[in-house]
Amino acid sequence: MAVTPVTAARGATTAAIDRISTTLRERMPPLTAWPLPGAVDERLLKQRWPARELATPPADSGLAPVLGDAGPPLVGNALTQMRFGVEFGLHRFERYGPVSWTGAFGQRIVTLTGADATQAALVNRDKAFSQEGWRFFIDRFFHRGLMLLDFDEHRMHRRIMQEAFTRDRLGGYVASMGPALREGIRAWPSSPRLYWALKQLTLDVATRVFMGMRTDDETREINRAFVACVRAGTALVRFPVPGGRWRAGLEGRKRLERYFAANLPAQRAGDGDDLFSALCHATTPDGERFSDTDVINHMVFLMMAAHDTTTITATAAAYYLAKNPEWQDRVRAESLALGDDHPDMAALDSLTSLELVIKEALRLVAPVPSLSRTAVKDTEVLGHHIPAGSLVSVTPAVNHFDPACWTDPHRFDPERFAEERREDKSHRFAWMPFGGGAHKCIGLHFGMFETKALLHELVRSYRITVPRDYEVRWDHVSLPVPVDGLPVHLQPV
Numbered sequence: 001m002a003v004t005p006v007t008a009a010r011g012a013t014t015a016a017i018d019r020i021s022t023t024l025r026e027r028m029p030p031l032t033a034w035p036l037p038g039a040v041d042e043r044l045l046k047q048r049w050p051a052r053e054l055a056t057p058p059a060d061s062g063l064a065p066v067l068g069d070a071g072p073p074l075v076g077n078a079l080t081q082m083r084f085g086v087e088f089g090l091h092r093f094e095r096y097g098p099v100s101w102t103g104a105f106g107q108r109i110v111t112l113t114g115a116d117a118t119q120a121a122l123v124n125r126d127k128a129f130s131q132e133g134w135r136f137f138i139d140r141f142f143h144r145g146l147m148l149l150d151f152d153e154h155r156m157h158r159r160i161m162q163e164a165f166t167r168d169r170l171g172g173y174v175a176s177m178g179p180a181l182r183e184g185i186r187a188w189p190s191s192p193r194l195y196w197a198l199k200q201l202t203l204d205v206a207t208r209v210f211m212g213m214r215t216d217d218e219t220r221e222i223n224r225a226f227v228a229c230v231r232a233g234t235a236l237v238r239f240p241v242p243g244g245r246w247r248a249g250l251e252g253r254k255r256l257e258r259y260f261a262a263n264l265p266a267q268r269a270g271d272g273d274d275l276f277s278a279l280c281h282a283t284t285p286d287g288e289r290f291s292d293t294d295v296i297n298h299m300v301f302l303m304m305a306a307h308d309t310t311t312i313t314a315t316a317a318a319y320y321l322a323k324n325p326e327w328q329d330r331v332r333a334e335s336l337a338l339g340d341d342h343p344d345m346a347a348l349d350s351l352t353s354l355e356l357v358i359k360e361a362l363r364l365v366a367p368v369p370s371l372s373r374t375a376v377k378d379t380e381v382l383g384h385h386i387p388a389g390s391l392v393s394v395t396p397a398v399n400h401f402d403p404a405c406w407t408d409p410h411r412f413d414p415e416r417f418a419e420e421r422r423e424d425k426s427h428r429f430a431w432m433p434f435g436g437g438a439h440k441c442i443g444l445h446f447g448m449f450e451t452k453a454l455l456h457e458l459v460r461s462y463r464i465t466v467p468r469d470y471e472v473r474w475d476h477v478s479l480p481v482p483v484d485g486l487p488v489h490l491q492p493v
Protein backbone atom coordinates (compact mmCIF):
# COMPACT_ATOMS: atom_id res chain seq x y z
CA MET A 1 0.00 0.00 0.00
CA ALA A 2 1.40 3.47 -0.94
CA VAL A 3 2.16 5.72 2.06
CA THR A 4 0.53 9.12 1.43
CA PRO A 5 0.94 12.12 3.79
CA VAL A 6 -2.62 11.44 5.01
CA THR A 7 -1.97 7.74 5.85
CA ALA A 8 1.37 8.69 7.45
CA ALA A 9 -0.33 11.33 9.62
CA ARG A 10 -3.06 8.86 10.55
CA GLY A 11 -0.42 6.26 11.45
CA ALA A 12 1.44 8.77 13.64
CA THR A 13 -1.79 9.75 15.42
CA THR A 14 -2.71 6.12 16.05
CA ALA A 15 0.77 5.44 17.41
CA ALA A 16 0.53 8.49 19.72
CA ILE A 17 -2.93 7.46 21.00
CA ASP A 18 -1.58 3.94 21.48
CA ARG A 19 1.36 5.21 23.54
CA ILE A 20 -0.86 7.40 25.74
CA SER A 21 -3.44 4.69 26.35
CA THR A 22 -0.67 2.15 27.06
CA THR A 23 0.93 4.51 29.59
CA LEU A 24 -2.44 5.17 31.25
CA ARG A 25 -3.22 1.45 31.34
CA GLU A 26 0.16 0.66 32.85
CA ARG A 27 -0.03 3.41 35.50
CA MET A 28 -3.69 3.57 36.51
CA PRO A 29 -5.52 0.78 38.29
CA PRO A 30 -9.02 0.02 36.99
CA LEU A 31 -11.90 1.51 38.99
CA THR A 32 -12.69 -1.85 40.58
CA ALA A 33 -9.21 -1.93 42.16
CA TRP A 34 -9.20 1.58 43.65
CA PRO A 35 -8.29 1.47 47.34
CA LEU A 36 -11.16 1.79 49.83
CA PRO A 37 -11.13 1.75 53.64
CA GLY A 38 -10.89 -1.83 55.00
CA ALA A 39 -14.31 -1.57 56.67
CA VAL A 40 -15.96 -0.66 53.35
CA ASP A 41 -14.25 -3.57 51.60
CA GLU A 42 -15.36 -5.89 54.37
CA ARG A 43 -18.99 -4.76 53.97
CA LEU A 44 -18.90 -5.05 50.19
CA LEU A 45 -17.45 -8.54 50.34
CA LYS A 46 -19.83 -9.83 52.99
CA GLN A 47 -23.00 -8.11 51.80
CA ARG A 48 -25.79 -10.68 51.43
CA TRP A 49 -28.49 -10.51 48.77
CA PRO A 50 -31.63 -12.64 49.05
CA ALA A 51 -31.05 -16.24 47.95
CA ARG A 52 -33.32 -17.58 45.20
CA GLU A 53 -33.70 -20.79 43.22
CA LEU A 54 -32.26 -20.80 39.70
CA ALA A 55 -35.02 -23.12 38.44
CA THR A 56 -37.46 -25.64 39.87
CA PRO A 57 -36.16 -29.19 39.41
CA PRO A 58 -38.42 -31.59 37.48
CA ALA A 59 -41.03 -33.25 39.70
CA ASP A 60 -39.91 -36.61 41.12
CA SER A 61 -36.31 -36.02 39.95
CA GLY A 62 -35.07 -36.00 43.54
CA LEU A 63 -32.78 -33.13 42.54
CA ALA A 64 -32.21 -29.98 44.59
CA PRO A 65 -32.53 -26.50 43.04
CA VAL A 66 -29.41 -24.41 42.54
CA LEU A 67 -29.43 -21.54 45.03
CA GLY A 68 -27.75 -18.19 44.53
CA ASP A 69 -28.38 -14.47 44.25
CA ALA A 70 -28.44 -11.76 41.62
CA GLY A 71 -26.36 -9.30 43.64
CA PRO A 72 -26.93 -5.52 43.47
CA PRO A 73 -29.44 -4.19 40.91
CA LEU A 74 -28.18 -3.62 37.34
CA VAL A 75 -24.53 -4.65 37.72
CA GLY A 76 -25.16 -7.86 39.63
CA ASN A 77 -22.17 -9.43 41.34
CA ALA A 78 -19.77 -8.65 38.47
CA LEU A 79 -18.03 -5.68 40.13
CA THR A 80 -17.67 -7.43 43.50
CA GLN A 81 -16.22 -10.45 41.72
CA MET A 82 -13.78 -8.20 39.82
CA ARG A 83 -12.71 -6.46 43.03
CA PHE A 84 -12.24 -9.47 45.28
CA GLY A 85 -11.47 -12.37 42.92
CA VAL A 86 -10.79 -15.57 44.86
CA GLU A 87 -11.99 -14.13 48.19
CA PHE A 88 -15.42 -13.53 46.65
CA GLY A 89 -15.48 -17.10 45.31
CA LEU A 90 -14.51 -18.51 48.70
CA HIS A 91 -17.31 -16.57 50.39
CA ARG A 92 -19.88 -17.97 48.02
CA PHE A 93 -18.46 -21.48 48.34
CA GLU A 94 -18.90 -21.17 52.10
CA ARG A 95 -22.43 -19.74 51.83
CA TYR A 96 -23.89 -21.87 49.02
CA GLY A 97 -21.62 -24.92 48.69
CA PRO A 98 -20.16 -26.31 45.45
CA VAL A 99 -23.12 -25.55 43.14
CA SER A 100 -24.62 -22.04 43.13
CA TRP A 101 -25.62 -19.26 40.76
CA THR A 102 -24.64 -15.62 40.55
CA GLY A 103 -25.98 -12.62 38.61
CA ALA A 104 -23.37 -10.93 36.38
CA PHE A 105 -23.20 -9.41 32.88
CA GLY A 106 -27.02 -9.46 32.77
CA GLN A 107 -26.92 -13.27 33.05
CA ARG A 108 -27.44 -15.92 35.68
CA ILE A 109 -24.24 -17.93 35.80
CA VAL A 110 -24.07 -21.33 37.51
CA THR A 111 -20.83 -21.59 39.49
CA LEU A 112 -19.23 -24.98 40.11
CA THR A 113 -16.59 -24.88 42.83
CA GLY A 114 -14.51 -27.57 44.51
CA ALA A 115 -12.88 -30.60 42.97
CA ASP A 116 -15.98 -32.86 42.74
CA ALA A 117 -18.22 -30.32 41.01
CA THR A 118 -15.33 -29.43 38.67
CA GLN A 119 -14.81 -33.06 37.78
CA ALA A 120 -18.49 -33.45 36.80
CA ALA A 121 -18.28 -30.55 34.33
CA LEU A 122 -14.82 -31.17 32.87
CA VAL A 123 -15.03 -34.94 32.52
CA ASN A 124 -18.41 -34.15 30.93
CA ARG A 125 -19.40 -37.80 30.70
CA ASP A 126 -22.83 -37.24 29.14
CA LYS A 127 -21.65 -34.31 26.93
CA ALA A 128 -23.92 -31.91 28.81
CA PHE A 129 -21.44 -29.01 28.80
CA SER A 130 -20.28 -27.22 25.64
CA GLN A 131 -17.76 -24.44 24.99
CA GLU A 132 -20.59 -22.05 24.10
CA GLY A 133 -19.84 -20.34 27.43
CA TRP A 134 -16.45 -19.21 26.06
CA ARG A 135 -17.91 -18.29 22.68
CA PHE A 136 -20.32 -15.96 24.49
CA PHE A 137 -17.33 -13.90 25.72
CA ILE A 138 -14.62 -14.13 23.06
CA ASP A 139 -15.87 -15.64 19.81
CA ARG A 140 -15.84 -12.34 17.93
CA PHE A 141 -12.04 -12.11 18.22
CA PHE A 142 -10.96 -15.73 18.62
CA HIS A 143 -13.45 -17.36 16.30
CA ARG A 144 -12.87 -21.12 15.84
CA GLY A 145 -9.85 -21.25 18.10
CA LEU A 146 -9.38 -24.79 19.46
CA MET A 147 -10.92 -23.95 22.84
CA LEU A 148 -14.09 -22.70 21.14
CA LEU A 149 -14.77 -25.93 19.24
CA ASP A 150 -16.94 -28.73 20.56
CA PHE A 151 -17.11 -32.51 20.73
CA ASP A 152 -16.19 -34.49 17.53
CA GLU A 153 -14.99 -31.45 15.61
CA HIS A 154 -12.87 -30.37 18.56
CA ARG A 155 -11.38 -33.85 18.91
CA MET A 156 -10.37 -33.89 15.24
CA HIS A 157 -8.75 -30.43 15.38
CA ARG A 158 -6.99 -31.31 18.61
CA ARG A 159 -5.57 -34.49 17.05
CA ILE A 160 -4.05 -32.44 14.23
CA MET A 161 -2.78 -29.68 16.52
CA GLN A 162 -1.13 -32.25 18.77
CA GLU A 163 1.37 -32.80 15.92
CA ALA A 164 2.66 -29.25 16.54
CA PHE A 165 3.31 -30.06 20.22
CA THR A 166 5.37 -33.26 19.99
CA ARG A 167 8.54 -33.46 22.08
CA ASP A 168 10.65 -32.87 18.96
CA ARG A 169 8.71 -29.75 18.09
CA LEU A 170 8.92 -28.50 21.69
CA GLY A 171 12.71 -28.95 21.56
CA GLY A 172 12.82 -26.61 18.55
CA TYR A 173 10.64 -24.00 20.27
CA VAL A 174 12.77 -24.10 23.43
CA ALA A 175 15.95 -23.68 21.35
CA SER A 176 14.64 -20.52 19.71
CA MET A 177 13.41 -19.01 23.01
CA GLY A 178 16.79 -18.91 24.75
CA PRO A 179 18.54 -16.13 22.79
CA ALA A 180 15.39 -13.93 22.70
CA LEU A 181 14.96 -14.24 26.47
CA ARG A 182 18.59 -13.47 27.27
CA GLU A 183 18.71 -10.48 24.95
CA GLY A 184 15.42 -9.08 26.29
CA ILE A 185 16.13 -9.56 30.00
CA ARG A 186 19.65 -8.13 29.82
CA ALA A 187 18.21 -4.93 28.31
CA TRP A 188 15.77 -4.28 31.19
CA PRO A 189 16.13 -1.17 33.39
CA SER A 190 17.03 -1.69 37.07
CA SER A 191 13.51 -0.88 38.33
CA PRO A 192 10.95 -2.16 35.82
CA ARG A 193 7.27 -2.71 36.35
CA LEU A 194 7.79 -6.40 36.02
CA TYR A 195 4.42 -7.42 34.63
CA TRP A 196 4.66 -4.99 31.71
CA ALA A 197 8.30 -5.85 31.02
CA LEU A 198 7.41 -9.55 30.95
CA LYS A 199 4.41 -8.93 28.72
CA GLN A 200 6.59 -7.22 26.12
CA LEU A 201 9.23 -9.92 26.41
CA THR A 202 6.79 -12.80 25.93
CA LEU A 203 5.37 -11.01 22.87
CA ASP A 204 8.86 -10.70 21.40
CA VAL A 205 9.53 -14.38 22.13
CA ALA A 206 6.21 -15.33 20.50
CA THR A 207 7.23 -13.41 17.38
CA ARG A 208 10.21 -15.74 17.02
CA VAL A 209 8.81 -18.99 18.30
CA PHE A 210 5.35 -18.70 16.77
CA MET A 211 6.20 -16.96 13.52
CA GLY A 212 9.93 -17.50 13.09
CA MET A 213 10.53 -13.76 12.85
CA ARG A 214 12.61 -11.12 14.57
CA THR A 215 10.83 -8.11 16.05
CA ASP A 216 10.55 -5.36 13.41
CA ASP A 217 8.01 -2.69 12.49
CA GLU A 218 5.63 -5.19 10.95
CA THR A 219 5.71 -7.62 13.87
CA ARG A 220 5.28 -4.69 16.26
CA GLU A 221 2.12 -3.76 14.37
CA ILE A 222 0.97 -7.39 14.48
CA ASN A 223 1.56 -7.44 18.21
CA ARG A 224 -0.55 -4.30 18.58
CA ALA A 225 -3.36 -5.87 16.56
CA PHE A 226 -3.17 -8.94 18.74
CA VAL A 227 -3.23 -6.95 22.00
CA ALA A 228 -6.29 -5.07 20.67
CA CYS A 229 -8.09 -8.43 20.20
CA VAL A 230 -7.24 -9.58 23.72
CA ARG A 231 -8.41 -6.32 25.29
CA ALA A 232 -11.62 -6.28 23.27
CA GLY A 233 -12.64 -9.61 24.80
CA THR A 234 -13.21 -7.84 28.14
CA ALA A 235 -14.71 -4.60 26.76
CA LEU A 236 -17.72 -3.38 28.71
CA VAL A 237 -19.14 -1.53 25.67
CA ARG A 238 -19.58 -4.44 23.26
CA PHE A 239 -20.21 -2.66 19.96
CA PRO A 240 -17.89 -0.72 17.64
CA VAL A 241 -17.96 2.90 18.86
CA PRO A 242 -15.06 4.93 17.39
CA GLY A 243 -12.06 4.87 19.73
CA GLY A 244 -13.57 1.97 21.72
CA ARG A 245 -11.94 -1.35 22.56
CA TRP A 246 -14.46 -3.39 20.63
CA ARG A 247 -13.79 -1.60 17.37
CA ALA A 248 -10.01 -1.76 17.90
CA GLY A 249 -10.40 -5.51 18.48
CA LEU A 250 -12.37 -6.00 15.26
CA GLU A 251 -9.75 -4.09 13.30
CA GLY A 252 -7.01 -6.05 15.06
CA ARG A 253 -8.62 -9.36 14.13
CA LYS A 254 -8.85 -8.29 10.46
CA ARG A 255 -5.19 -7.23 10.47
CA LEU A 256 -4.09 -10.56 11.94
CA GLU A 257 -6.12 -12.50 9.40
CA ARG A 258 -4.53 -10.52 6.55
CA TYR A 259 -1.06 -11.03 7.99
CA PHE A 260 -1.33 -14.79 8.45
CA ALA A 261 -3.09 -15.23 5.08
CA ALA A 262 -0.30 -13.32 3.29
CA ASN A 263 2.44 -15.39 4.94
CA LEU A 264 0.72 -18.73 4.67
CA PRO A 265 1.88 -19.81 1.20
CA ALA A 266 5.55 -19.33 2.18
CA GLN A 267 5.02 -21.31 5.39
CA ARG A 268 3.28 -24.14 3.52
CA ALA A 269 6.17 -24.25 1.05
CA GLY A 270 8.98 -24.07 3.64
CA ASP A 271 9.82 -26.26 6.63
CA GLY A 272 10.53 -23.82 9.46
CA ASP A 273 10.70 -24.90 13.10
CA ASP A 274 8.22 -22.26 14.31
CA LEU A 275 4.64 -22.99 15.40
CA PHE A 276 3.06 -21.38 12.32
CA SER A 277 5.01 -23.73 10.10
CA ALA A 278 4.20 -26.69 12.38
CA LEU A 279 0.45 -26.00 12.02
CA CYS A 280 0.78 -25.70 8.24
CA HIS A 281 2.40 -29.14 8.07
CA ALA A 282 0.62 -30.94 10.92
CA THR A 283 -0.84 -34.20 9.59
CA THR A 284 -2.33 -37.03 11.63
CA PRO A 285 -1.53 -40.68 10.83
CA ASP A 286 -4.97 -40.73 9.09
CA GLY A 287 -3.93 -37.84 6.83
CA GLU A 288 -6.09 -35.13 8.47
CA ARG A 289 -4.71 -31.60 7.98
CA PHE A 290 -5.78 -28.02 8.65
CA SER A 291 -7.25 -25.85 5.87
CA ASP A 292 -5.71 -22.40 5.37
CA THR A 293 -8.58 -20.81 7.30
CA ASP A 294 -8.09 -23.29 10.16
CA VAL A 295 -4.40 -22.40 10.40
CA ILE A 296 -5.23 -18.67 10.60
CA ASN A 297 -7.93 -19.16 13.23
CA HIS A 298 -5.69 -21.40 15.33
CA MET A 299 -2.70 -19.06 15.10
CA VAL A 300 -4.72 -16.08 16.38
CA PHE A 301 -6.11 -18.14 19.25
CA LEU A 302 -2.76 -19.75 20.14
CA MET A 303 -1.04 -16.38 20.44
CA MET A 304 -3.72 -15.35 22.92
CA ALA A 305 -3.75 -18.62 24.83
CA ALA A 306 0.02 -18.62 25.24
CA HIS A 307 0.71 -14.99 25.91
CA ASP A 308 -1.11 -13.65 28.98
CA THR A 309 -1.04 -16.99 30.76
CA THR A 310 2.74 -17.31 30.60
CA THR A 311 3.22 -13.64 31.50
CA ILE A 312 1.01 -13.99 34.58
CA THR A 313 2.72 -17.20 35.69
CA ALA A 314 6.19 -15.68 35.39
CA THR A 315 5.05 -12.47 37.15
CA ALA A 316 3.53 -14.37 40.08
CA ALA A 317 6.54 -16.69 40.44
CA ALA A 318 8.99 -13.75 40.32
CA TYR A 319 6.92 -11.96 42.97
CA TYR A 320 7.06 -14.94 45.32
CA LEU A 321 10.81 -15.28 44.69
CA ALA A 322 11.24 -11.62 45.64
CA LYS A 323 9.18 -12.11 48.83
CA ASN A 324 10.98 -15.35 49.75
CA PRO A 325 14.73 -14.75 49.29
CA GLU A 326 15.63 -18.22 50.64
CA TRP A 327 13.72 -19.75 47.71
CA GLN A 328 15.27 -17.27 45.32
CA ASP A 329 18.77 -18.31 46.48
CA ARG A 330 17.88 -21.99 46.14
CA VAL A 331 16.48 -21.50 42.63
CA ARG A 332 19.46 -19.36 41.58
CA ALA A 333 21.97 -21.96 42.79
CA GLU A 334 20.37 -24.59 40.53
CA SER A 335 20.32 -22.20 37.58
CA LEU A 336 23.93 -21.09 37.98
CA ALA A 337 24.98 -24.75 38.14
CA LEU A 338 23.73 -25.15 34.55
CA GLY A 339 26.41 -22.80 33.21
CA ASP A 340 26.15 -20.28 30.37
CA ASP A 341 24.61 -22.34 27.57
CA HIS A 342 21.00 -21.73 26.68
CA PRO A 343 19.17 -24.55 28.45
CA ASP A 344 17.51 -27.31 26.43
CA MET A 345 14.49 -29.27 27.68
CA ALA A 346 16.60 -31.71 29.72
CA ALA A 347 18.41 -28.83 31.45
CA LEU A 348 15.11 -27.11 32.21
CA ASP A 349 13.72 -30.40 33.55
CA SER A 350 16.61 -30.49 36.04
CA LEU A 351 15.53 -27.19 37.67
CA THR A 352 13.46 -28.92 40.33
CA SER A 353 13.22 -26.07 42.88
CA LEU A 354 12.09 -23.68 40.15
CA GLU A 355 9.44 -26.20 39.13
CA LEU A 356 8.08 -26.32 42.70
CA VAL A 357 7.95 -22.51 42.82
CA ILE A 358 6.15 -22.25 39.47
CA LYS A 359 3.59 -24.88 40.49
CA GLU A 360 2.91 -23.01 43.73
CA ALA A 361 2.64 -19.69 41.85
CA LEU A 362 0.14 -21.32 39.47
CA ARG A 363 -1.85 -22.47 42.50
CA LEU A 364 -1.86 -19.10 44.27
CA VAL A 365 -2.50 -17.06 41.13
CA ALA A 366 -4.33 -19.25 38.60
CA PRO A 367 -3.81 -17.42 35.28
CA VAL A 368 -7.21 -18.61 34.02
CA PRO A 369 -9.28 -18.21 37.19
CA SER A 370 -12.50 -19.58 35.72
CA LEU A 371 -13.54 -21.71 32.77
CA SER A 372 -16.77 -21.03 30.87
CA ARG A 373 -19.23 -23.64 29.68
CA THR A 374 -22.91 -23.85 28.68
CA ALA A 375 -25.29 -26.66 29.62
CA VAL A 376 -26.62 -27.95 26.28
CA LYS A 377 -29.28 -30.09 27.97
CA ASP A 378 -30.87 -30.43 31.40
CA THR A 379 -28.28 -32.03 33.62
CA GLU A 380 -27.27 -32.44 37.26
CA VAL A 381 -24.14 -31.80 39.27
CA LEU A 382 -23.83 -33.25 42.78
CA GLY A 383 -27.62 -33.69 42.94
CA HIS A 384 -28.46 -30.15 41.74
CA HIS A 385 -30.67 -29.49 38.73
CA ILE A 386 -28.98 -27.39 36.01
CA PRO A 387 -31.38 -26.43 33.23
CA ALA A 388 -30.41 -26.45 29.53
CA GLY A 389 -29.02 -23.13 28.35
CA SER A 390 -27.36 -22.21 31.68
CA LEU A 391 -24.06 -20.38 31.41
CA VAL A 392 -21.66 -22.25 33.71
CA SER A 393 -18.41 -21.20 35.34
CA VAL A 394 -15.85 -23.64 36.76
CA THR A 395 -13.42 -22.03 39.20
CA PRO A 396 -9.82 -23.36 39.31
CA ALA A 397 -8.68 -20.28 41.26
CA VAL A 398 -11.09 -21.02 44.12
CA ASN A 399 -10.40 -24.78 44.10
CA HIS A 400 -6.75 -23.92 44.71
CA PHE A 401 -7.68 -22.58 48.17
CA ASP A 402 -10.06 -25.34 49.20
CA PRO A 403 -8.93 -26.46 52.67
CA ALA A 404 -10.26 -29.95 51.82
CA CYS A 405 -7.26 -30.32 49.47
CA TRP A 406 -4.57 -27.94 50.75
CA THR A 407 -2.94 -27.30 54.12
CA ASP A 408 -2.83 -23.62 55.06
CA PRO A 409 -3.93 -22.69 51.52
CA HIS A 410 -3.01 -18.98 51.65
CA ARG A 411 0.63 -19.72 52.52
CA PHE A 412 3.41 -19.78 49.89
CA ASP A 413 4.74 -23.30 50.41
CA PRO A 414 6.26 -24.85 47.25
CA GLU A 415 7.22 -28.01 49.16
CA ARG A 416 3.55 -29.01 49.14
CA PHE A 417 4.29 -30.23 45.58
CA ALA A 418 7.38 -32.22 46.65
CA GLU A 419 7.30 -36.01 46.28
CA GLU A 420 6.81 -36.64 50.03
CA ARG A 421 3.70 -34.42 50.18
CA ARG A 422 2.11 -34.10 46.72
CA GLU A 423 -0.94 -32.19 47.99
CA ASP A 424 -1.87 -31.67 44.34
CA LYS A 425 -2.66 -35.39 44.23
CA SER A 426 -5.29 -35.03 46.97
CA HIS A 427 -7.88 -34.98 44.15
CA ARG A 428 -7.60 -35.20 40.36
CA PHE A 429 -9.02 -31.65 40.17
CA ALA A 430 -7.33 -30.12 43.24
CA TRP A 431 -4.59 -28.41 41.19
CA MET A 432 -5.87 -27.45 37.79
CA PRO A 433 -4.25 -24.29 36.40
CA PHE A 434 -4.27 -25.97 32.97
CA GLY A 435 -7.89 -27.14 33.22
CA GLY A 436 -8.76 -30.80 32.69
CA GLY A 437 -10.72 -33.19 30.50
CA ALA A 438 -11.01 -32.88 26.71
CA HIS A 439 -9.99 -29.19 26.67
CA LYS A 440 -7.01 -29.46 29.02
CA CYS A 441 -4.32 -27.01 27.92
CA ILE A 442 -2.51 -28.38 24.87
CA GLY A 443 0.35 -25.93 25.52
CA LEU A 444 1.01 -26.90 29.13
CA HIS A 445 4.52 -28.25 28.52
CA PHE A 446 5.28 -25.34 26.19
CA GLY A 447 4.04 -22.91 28.86
CA MET A 448 6.03 -24.60 31.64
CA PHE A 449 9.20 -24.64 29.52
CA GLU A 450 8.83 -20.99 28.55
CA THR A 451 8.15 -19.89 32.14
CA LYS A 452 11.12 -21.91 33.38
CA ALA A 453 13.46 -20.65 30.67
CA LEU A 454 12.39 -17.10 31.44
CA LEU A 455 12.81 -17.30 35.22
CA HIS A 456 16.08 -19.21 34.82
CA GLU A 457 17.44 -16.32 32.77
CA LEU A 458 16.03 -13.78 35.23
CA VAL A 459 17.53 -15.27 38.42
CA ARG A 460 20.95 -15.90 36.89
CA SER A 461 21.04 -12.26 35.73
CA TYR A 462 19.54 -10.43 38.71
CA ARG A 463 18.58 -10.53 42.36
CA ILE A 464 14.87 -9.54 42.43
CA THR A 465 13.69 -7.47 45.39
CA VAL A 466 10.57 -5.66 46.58
CA PRO A 467 10.31 -3.50 49.75
CA ARG A 468 9.82 -5.69 52.84
CA ASP A 469 6.23 -4.54 53.49
CA TYR A 470 5.15 -4.65 49.84
CA GLU A 471 2.16 -6.89 49.06
CA VAL A 472 1.00 -7.16 45.45
CA ARG A 473 -2.68 -6.55 44.69
CA TRP A 474 -4.24 -8.30 41.71
CA ASP A 475 -6.87 -6.78 39.48
CA HIS A 476 -9.47 -9.44 38.57
CA VAL A 477 -11.32 -7.67 35.75
CA SER A 478 -10.33 -10.45 33.36
CA LEU A 479 -7.16 -12.51 33.86
CA PRO A 480 -5.23 -11.47 37.00
CA VAL A 481 -2.92 -8.47 36.53
CA PRO A 482 -0.94 -6.69 39.29
CA VAL A 483 -2.72 -3.38 39.89
CA ASP A 484 0.58 -1.44 39.92
CA GLY A 485 2.36 -3.57 37.30
CA LEU A 486 4.56 -4.97 40.12
CA PRO A 487 7.50 -2.56 40.53
CA VAL A 488 10.66 -4.52 41.46
CA HIS A 489 14.32 -3.74 41.84
CA LEU A 490 16.80 -5.79 39.81
CA GLN A 491 20.36 -5.98 41.07
CA PRO A 492 22.85 -7.65 38.70
CA VAL A 493 24.16 -10.94 40.15
Ligand code: HEM
Pocket residue numbers: 146147148158302305306307309310313367368371372432433434435436438439440441442443444446447448451
Ligand atom coordinates in the same frame (compact mmCIF):
# COMPACT_ATOMS: atom_id res chain seq x y z
C1 HEM B 1 1.18 -21.19 32.14
C2 HEM B 1 0.62 -21.09 30.99
C3 HEM B 1 -0.76 -21.56 30.63
C4 HEM B 1 -1.88 -21.74 31.40
C5 HEM B 1 -2.04 -21.52 32.89
C6 HEM B 1 -2.93 -22.21 30.52
C7 HEM B 1 -4.22 -22.53 30.92
C8 HEM B 1 -5.16 -23.10 30.10
C9 HEM B 1 -6.46 -23.57 30.55
C10 HEM B 1 -7.00 -23.46 31.96
C11 HEM B 1 -7.09 -24.12 29.48
C12 HEM B 1 -8.43 -24.84 29.50
C13 HEM B 1 -9.59 -23.97 29.12
C14 HEM B 1 -10.92 -24.68 29.26
O1 HEM B 1 -11.01 -25.83 29.64
O2 HEM B 1 -11.93 -24.03 29.01
C15 HEM B 1 -6.21 -23.97 28.35
C16 HEM B 1 -6.51 -24.38 27.08
C17 HEM B 1 -5.69 -24.17 26.00
N1 HEM B 1 -4.41 -23.66 26.01
FE1 HEM B 1 -3.38 -23.08 27.63
N2 HEM B 1 -2.43 -22.28 29.25
C18 HEM B 1 -1.11 -21.91 29.27
C19 HEM B 1 -0.24 -21.86 28.21
C20 HEM B 1 -0.56 -22.19 26.92
C21 HEM B 1 0.35 -22.14 25.82
C22 HEM B 1 1.83 -21.74 25.93
C23 HEM B 1 -0.34 -22.50 24.71
C24 HEM B 1 0.12 -22.64 23.27
C25 HEM B 1 1.35 -22.52 22.86
C26 HEM B 1 -1.70 -22.79 25.13
C27 HEM B 1 -2.71 -23.20 24.30
C28 HEM B 1 -3.96 -23.63 24.72
C29 HEM B 1 -4.98 -24.14 23.82
C30 HEM B 1 -4.89 -24.27 22.32
C31 HEM B 1 -6.08 -24.47 24.63
C32 HEM B 1 -7.40 -25.07 24.17
C33 HEM B 1 -7.30 -26.58 24.30
C34 HEM B 1 -8.57 -27.29 23.86
O3 HEM B 1 -9.64 -26.69 23.87
O4 HEM B 1 -8.45 -28.45 23.49
N3 HEM B 1 -1.78 -22.59 26.47
N4 HEM B 1 -5.04 -23.37 28.75
